Amino acid sequence: MEFLFGVFCPAMSVDQNTEANLVAHISTSLNFGGVEKHMEILARSTRYSGCEHCFFAIGSGGLTATRIEALSKRVTCLGQSTKIPNIMAVWTLFRVLSHMKPHVVHTHGAEANFHGLIAAWLAGVPIRIGEEVGIPSHSAKGRWVFRMVYRLAHRVIGISEAVTGWLVDNDEVPADKAVRIYNPVDLTYSIKAIPGEVPGQFRLGFVGRLEPVKNPVVLLEAVAKLRSASIPAEVWLVGDGSQREMLAALAKQLQIEQYVSFLGYQENPAQYISQCDLYVQPSISEGFGLALVEVMACEVPVLATAVGGAPEIIEHGRTGWLLEEPSMEELVVMLKQAWKDRTQLAALGKAGRDAIITRFEPRIYMRELETLYGSILKSVQER
Structure with a gap:
């Protein structure tokens, strides 16, 4: 273990050269919850990926961080407040990303999108992806703020058609920048062991x-x-x-x-x-x-x-x-x-x-992600 910029983090190497196949995923925390579960499934799905994936929590670590580390993935927990806006969270992320130099930053959730996309833009990360995990309840001011933030992203993923439609309809994301990619789901659960109703209940x-x-x-x-x-x-x-x-x-x-x-x-x-x-x-x-x-x-x-x-x-x-x-x-x-x-x-x-059973397989999710990353890289290189 080591301390990075004054906060407790798991041990990790810092590469001074751009890691062309490195994808940095940023979420608010890595303890437990819906986004955290998504991060764990994503980490397990990287066996289908040609890229290296690492994981950041702006706030705290916990159960999910431990599980992802057990998969031999790099995990960094910054211990910063995730309340918008937190200049220190942006600054800390900027410093980490500037040293690590990932080729892709993929943020997950509103607070991670706000702090992570700004930091990635400041650090000059070539490909910047935001992901909205729910239908926002933004005020008019909030919609304006995120409209500005999403200008820094190359694409914004909505995890359902409903989420993507809301982002476009409320002018937070231009239609040509919005994309729907369903979350991967762990489909290894056993088929129901007790068929029909439970007797008496x-x-x-x-x-x-x-x-x-x-x-x-x-x-x-x-x-x-x-x-x-x-x-x-x-x-x-x-x-x-x-x-x-x-x-x-x-x-x-x-x-x-x-x-x-x-x-x-x-x-x-x-x-x-x-x-x-x-x-x-x-x-x-x-x-x-x-x-x-x-x-x-x-x-x-x-x-x-x-x-x-x-x-x-x-x-x-x-x-x-x-x-x-x-x-x-x-x-x-x-x-x-x-x-x-x-x-x-x-x-x-x-x-x-x-x-x-075949709609939400991790293999399909990872293929869609890497296709998205590749299309953005191609368009950036052609400019």
């Missing part, structure tokens, strides 16, 4: 942060409504977040605490979700829906709000169900229908797995 599963945007409150309210209608519903919540204590109190208030299991963060959520009759994702907003695809890989039927990438992943009635409104009332209607048609759940789960 209608077990619902949820994976994600226990935060307002994921809307877990309506899921608990729906369970209470189902039980009052003599439907034996229960729910397993895999994940943690700021609403954990409030949800536990709500379960007690609704008198369903014995039917709600808080499983916390799990390294392998598939071992729990594969035992559920139906996976429910009642999100208010989503970017792509990584958990959704991972669940479908388990051959578990899914019900998700038609936001973000969900309509691009699910064909309603064939590979899963889409919920038009993330309200408790609409959710209860759909769940009652699923309970009524539960003998068809196994077939729906199989159709879902068959539909996604």
